[in-house]
Amino acid sequence: MLTTAYAVCPYDCPSTCGFYAEIEDGRLKAVYPDPQHPVAPSGPCRKMARYERSVNAPDRILYPMRRTGAKGEGTFERISWDEAVREISTRWKDIIRESGSEAIAWCNYSGVMSHIQEKCGFAFFNRLGSRGLVRTLCADAKTTGYKAVMGGTGCLDPRETKDSDFMICWGSNVPATRNPMMRQVREHRKQGKRIVTVEVCAIDMAPYSDDIVLIRPGTDGAMALAMMHVLEREDLADREYLKTWAHGYETFRETLAQYTPEWAAEICGVPAERIEALAREYGQAKAPVILWGSGFSRYANGGMTARIIVILSQYTGAWKQPGGGLCGSNPTGGGYIDESLVDVPEFHGNHASININQLGAGICDPSVRSLYVYAGNPANSLSDTRAVLRGLAREDLFTVVHERVMTDTARFADIILPATYSVEQTDVYTAYGYCTLSAAPKVIDPPGECRSDWDTFQCLAEAMGFEDDYFRQTEEDLFGKLLDHVKGKAVLLSAEEMERLRHGGAVTVPFADHLQFMKDGRQWNIVNEDLAEPVPRWMPPYAGPEPLRLISVPGLWSLNSVFHEREQDLIPARGPMILCLNPEDAAVRGIVDGDDVEAFNDLARVRFTARVTELIAKGAAAAPGVFAHKLTKSGLGVNALQHARLSDLAEATTMNDNTVEVRKYEE
Numbered sequence: 001m002l003t004t005a006y007a008v009c010p011y012d013c014p015s016t017c018g019f020y021a022e023i024e025d026g027r028l029k030a031v032y033p034d035p036q037h038p039v040a041p042s043g044p045c046r047k048m049a050r051y052e053r054s055v056n057a058p059d060r061i062l063y064p065m066r067r068t069g070a071k072g073e074g075t076f077e078r079i080s081w082d083e084a085v086r087e088i089s090t091r092w093k094d095i096i097r098e099s100g101s102e103a104i105a106w107c108n109y110s111g112v113m114s115h116i117q118e119k120c121g122f123a124f125f126n127r128l129g130s131r132g133l134v135r136t137l138c139a140d141a142k143t144t145g146y147k148a149v150m151g152g153t154g155c156l157d158p159r160e161t162k163d164s165d166f167m168i169c170w171g172s173n174v175p176a177t178r179n180p181m182m183r184q185v186r187e188h189r190k191q192g193k194r195i196v197t198v199e200v201c202a203i204d205m206a207p208y209s210d211d212i213v214l215i216r217p218g219t220d221g222a223m224a225l226a227m228m229h230v231l232e233r234e235d236l237a238d239r240e241y242l243k244t245w246a247h248g249y250e251t252f253r254e255t256l257a258q259y260t261p262e263w264a265a266e267i268c269g270v271p272a273e274r275i276e277a278l279a280r281e282y283g284q285a286k287a288p289v290i291l292w293g294s295g296f297s298r299y300a301n302g303g304m305t306a307r308i309i310v311i312l313s314q315y316t317g318a319w320k321q322p323g324g325g326l327c328g329s330n331p332t333g334g335g336y337i338d339e340s341l342v343d344v345p346e347f348h349g350n351h352a353s354i355n356i357n358q359l360g361a362g363i364c365d366p367s368v369r370s371l372y373v374y375a376g377n378p379a380n381s382l383s384d385t386r387a388v389l390r391g392l393a394r395e396d397l398f399t400v401v402h403e404r405v406m407t408d409t410a411r412f413a414d415i416i417l418p419a420t421y422s423v424e425q426t427d428v429y430t431a432y433g434y435c436t437l438s439a440a441p442k443v444i445d446p447p448g449e450c451r452s453d454w455d456t457f458q459c460l461a462e463a464m465g466f467e468d469d470y471f472r473q474t475e476e477d478l479f480g481k482l483l484d485h486v487k488g489k490a491v492l493l494s495a496e497e498m499e500r501l502r503h504g505g506a507v508t509v510p511f512a513d514h515l516q517f518m519k520d521g522r523q524w525n526i527v528n529e530d531l532a533e534p535v536p537r538w539m540p541p542y543a544g545p546e547p548l549r550l551i552s553v554p555g556l557w558s559l560n561s562v563f564h565e566r567e568q569d570l571i572p573a574r575g576p577m578i579l580c581l582n583p584e585d586a587a588v589r590g591i592v593d594g595d596d597v598e599a600f601n602d603l604a605r606v607r608f609t610a611r612v613t614e615l616i617a618k619g620a621a622a623a624p625g626v627f628a629h630k631l632t633k634s635g636l637g638v639n640a641l642q643h644a645r646l647s648d649l650a651e652a653t654t655m656n657d658n659t660v661e662v663r664k665y666e667e
């Protein structure tokens, strides 16, 4: 029998597209667009269009398993859930008795970005009193930088950019990471409005750009400062607005004299005339928008760069115009969901913690005796892969991985627990790139013995003897509560919209007021006295210009390390692991397009296929996508070349802030 039900894409993607799931005999047969969807009416992207192939993947993990071979060898035997839960709880109780609860560590990141399944583990591990996890792997330097300037005022929802008259696409690989926004990008250009891309590597964005400014990695702050220098010099700054509404404007303005386009040109590798021309075009537009990604913030100076770009987005008064300002950060101006219903504050404690970016060092520390991983793949996604693998290889680290497929991390588990796909679980979703709220009860039963994160933590809680009412709830109970207690602008949703959510659907929540600070009678901050660096200024990244600065680019055909199960379509479509090099950098190294090359630094040697292209800045090397180790030539991905250093704000990742040398590979 065929039925249809509503489902939501659970992945770490700003859009949170919804779609219809067609179900035949309890299995997902196909997915169809939801033409009423507020942001993705033409349906899910190239990765999710055949989601049934992921959900029904032949190599899905269906049963709990126990390791039988050496760590990392990947040999396991089937066991029952009872055995698995008994073994985990017995080991944990022993560890807690002998070494205390902080000897148990956990790792979770963005495998599922919904409210119940992602965050239930926070409650569980807080209740357990385990070692804490500082989860700053993604864009925390950027969001902290944004907040340091704008506080709780939300920026543009992508749909609002229809009213802008000029767009700078600043370090955002839109066709890959913001697929539904390609509608606005195409429409913008159809109307003859220009899009200038500021990128290190524009291989995907080039066809949609009228002009491309290729910039050296980690130097965007210098260019943005020089642009403001030009805006001041050429009377294109909105001085009245800045004097009234920008805290610290006069102090900051005085510092701009030193940041000439010639000064920035040296740092950024962008000619002074191009910086001037871009500043002029930006300054003369009535409602320019900067659409920003997060690539430029994954550096030692990432938080500072983010602050400077937000200030630039305000400098001509663009925020006052419909469609003008900044897009690509927090568009909502606040949360819609009462997080405390899932991540229970009473469970929070004061524990030693591991920064996820330094998980390798964290789990190499012998005082950590157990690691639980869910909805994350640290062996692929974290910097300094070899340190992560050294930790995972410890015979005395009791490792549990809750996964859907055999990842490079799961191979190192002592116990693997089988996880569900989103269509097999119930949840509420907020998009981090749009003002939308979505919800979807589960549409099919899980195959084999797969269990959701919620159900798994519930059994573990019982086995650990937690008597809290929290762990007695079902997913469905929590789903109802989350929808009963929406907050922020979501309280403005109609009864009909709330009803749609309860049955599975997506709705638009009113856009944020981008001039909220005026209504509140307070300024936004150019200078922020709460920070170690109150006055924005140029700060260099960790990596110097030599030999080559290495960055990672989100790939078109994967989402972080997700979709590795798609051997029939997505894996072949993306081809081998490439390293993009500028023709000048390739030529001095005797490298031509298609060569087998080796990138190396003090951390590792990693082999790639060279892609020689004019669309990357000189002095840079760029690696698109995250590859499972078995799909690489040397058994390691690009992250093995990244140091586990932290950013200026938020102790976040600096995965783009490294240098490598590259040579032709010879056996």
Ligand SMILES: Nc1nc2c(c(=O)[nH]1)N[C@H]1C(S)=C(S)[C@@H](COP(=O)(O)OP(=O)(O)OC[C@H]3O[C@@H](n4cnc5c(=O)[nH]c(N)nc54)[C@H](O)[C@@H]3O)O[C@H]1N2
Pocket (backbone or CB within 6 Å): 012, 013, 014, 110, 138, 139, 170, 171, 172, 173, 174, 176, 177, 178, 198, 199, 200, 201, 202, 215, 216, 217, 218, 219, 220, 292, 293, 294, 295, 296, 297, 551, 552, 553, 554, 555, 556, 557, 558, 559, 560, 622, 625, 656
């Ligand atoms: N297809 C696909 N979609 C994805 C993902 C994916 O891997 N693949 N990842 C998901 C996740 S986890 C996230 S966080 C989001 C958004 O992920 P973001 O990181 O916001 O991705 P983008 O902004 O699209 O891409 C970052 C861009 O920054 C560029 N870049 C790197 N360093 C610099 C620099 O110093 N200056 C400038 N100007 N540019 C620089 C890179 O070349 C890249 O094009 O995307 C999500 N969606």
Ligand SMILES: Nc1nc2c(c(=O)[nH]1)N[C@H]1C(S)=C(S)[C@@H](COP(=O)(O)OP(=O)(O)OC[C@H]3O[C@@H](n4cnc5c(=O)[nH]c(N)nc54)[C@H](O)[C@@H]3O)O[C@H]1N2
Pocket (backbone or CB within 6 Å): 012, 108, 109, 110, 111, 112, 117, 137, 138, 139, 374, 375, 376, 377, 378, 380, 381, 382, 402, 403, 404, 405, 407, 419, 420, 421, 422, 453, 552, 553, 554, 555, 559, 560, 561, 562, 625, 626, 638, 639, 655
């Ligand atoms: N080279 C490089 N490295 C990167 C990036 C990059 O673009 N390039 N992107 C960085 C960014 S922005 C991010 S956010 C991180 C992401 O880092 P991670 O979150 O560690 O990586 P993912 O690849 O998203 O892995 C998610 C895992 O969760 C599993 N999963 C999915 N749904 C569920 C579920 O419901 N339950 C359970 N238990 N498991 C589930 C998936 O099968 C997958 O293996 O990677 C970072 N690392």
Ligand code: SF4
Pocket (backbone or CB within 6 Å): 009, 010, 011, 013, 014, 015, 016, 017, 040, 043, 044, 045, 046, 047, 048, 178, 179, 180, 559
């Ligand atoms: S664009 Fe993003 S949210 Fe939409 S279907 Fe693709 S991965 Fe999912």
Ligand SMILES: [Mo]
Pocket (backbone or CB within 6 Å): 012, 110, 137, 138, 139
């Ligand atoms: Mo991310």
